[in-house]
Amino acid sequence: MKTKSTNYINLxxxxxxxxxxFARGAAACFAAQLDPTxxxxxxxxTAVSEAVTNAIVHAYPDSLGKIVMKARILxxxxxxxxxxxxxxxxxxxxxxxxxxxxxxxxxxxxxGFTIMESFMDALTVRSGEGKGTRxxxxxxxxxRRVSR
Amino acid sequence: MEMKYKSENRQLxxxxxxxLDHHAAKGLMEAIDRCMEQNLPVKTLLDLGGLTFMDSSGIxxxxxxxxxxxxxAGALVVVNIPRQAARVLETAGLDRYVDLI
Numbered sequence: 001m002k003t004k005s006t007n008y009i010n011l012x013x014x015x016x017x018x019x020x021x022f023a024r025g026a027a028a029c030f031a032a033q034l035d036p037t038x039x040x041x042x043x044x045x046t047a048v049s050e051a052v053t054n055a056i057v058h059a060y061p062d063s064l065g066k067i068v069m070k071a072r073i074l075x076x077x078x079x080x081x082x083x084x085x086x087x088x089x090x091x092x093x094x095x096x097x098x099x100x101x102x103x104x105x106x107x108x109x110x111x112g113f114t115i116m117e118s119f120m121d122a123l124t125v126r127s128g129e130g131k132g133t134r135x136x137x138x139x140x141x142x143x144r145r146v147s148r
Numbered sequence: 149m150e151m152k153y154k155s156e157n158r159q160l161x162x163x164x165x166x167x168l169d170h171h172a173a174k175g176l177m178e179a180i181d182r183c184m185e186q187n188l189p190v191k192t193l194l195d196l197g198g199l200t201f202m203d204s205s206g207i208x209x210x211x212x213x214x215x216x217x218x219x220x221a222g223a224l225v226v227v228n229i230p231r232q233a234a235r236v237l238e239t240a241g242l243d244r245y246v247d248l249i
Contacts, residue, residue: 017171
């Protein structure tokens with residue numbers, strides 16, 4: 001069943017590490033309309049940073065490629081963020097989601113998916129070798145005001 | 149991302165300011181390595197009080213600093229950890245391996 005969104009953004013950017021800060025900052029600005037707490041905002045920024053960094057490091061290890069971030073506000077004050085790349089893909093998603101598993105460099109800890117799972121309410125990873133990866137995360141922002 | 153340090157009586161204090169992500173991590177690791185090699189500390193305090201953001205790249209930075217200190221037969225203590233960075237370190241269970249204050 002298709003979920004109705006009340007607002008959305010689409011951002012396309014190059015897989016340069018300098019864009020990690022841009023992506024999490026943009027996601028936080030978009031999420032701000034749900035009036036999140038600072039902790040909720042920190043969680044969202046962290047999860048987005050992990051997903052975008054994975055795309056930069058693993059999808060396009062030897063080249064630059066396209067990353068698209070889509071953020072939507074769904075009914076029930078739910079924020080949905082999708083990070084999509086068209087890179088190498090993940091051969092074994094279940095293995096990649098294991099804590100401490102990494103094929104990245106020394107500056108990666110292998111905790112990216114674990115943090116995304118812990119900091120968001122739901123995480124879906126779809127990937128195909130040579131086709132790219134789509135990471136979708138959802139987080140409900142608990143309303144703090146009577147009316148918006 | 150900015151790093152400052154001071155060394156007194158072989159105690160090294162490294163202070164980080166700004167956002168610690170993958171973009172900043174590699175250069176920061178190399179800078180910390182050089183700093184430790186030059187000062188040969190027996191104890192290093194890694195002060196995260198000035199960080200406005202940290203993702204899992206910070207875990208790798210802390211673990212590498214700990215390994216470097218172990219190679220020098222010294223100790224690493226991470227201090228002044230902001231709430232957001234603490235959540236990342238706690239999620240990784242780093243408190244079992246590193247002194248976090």
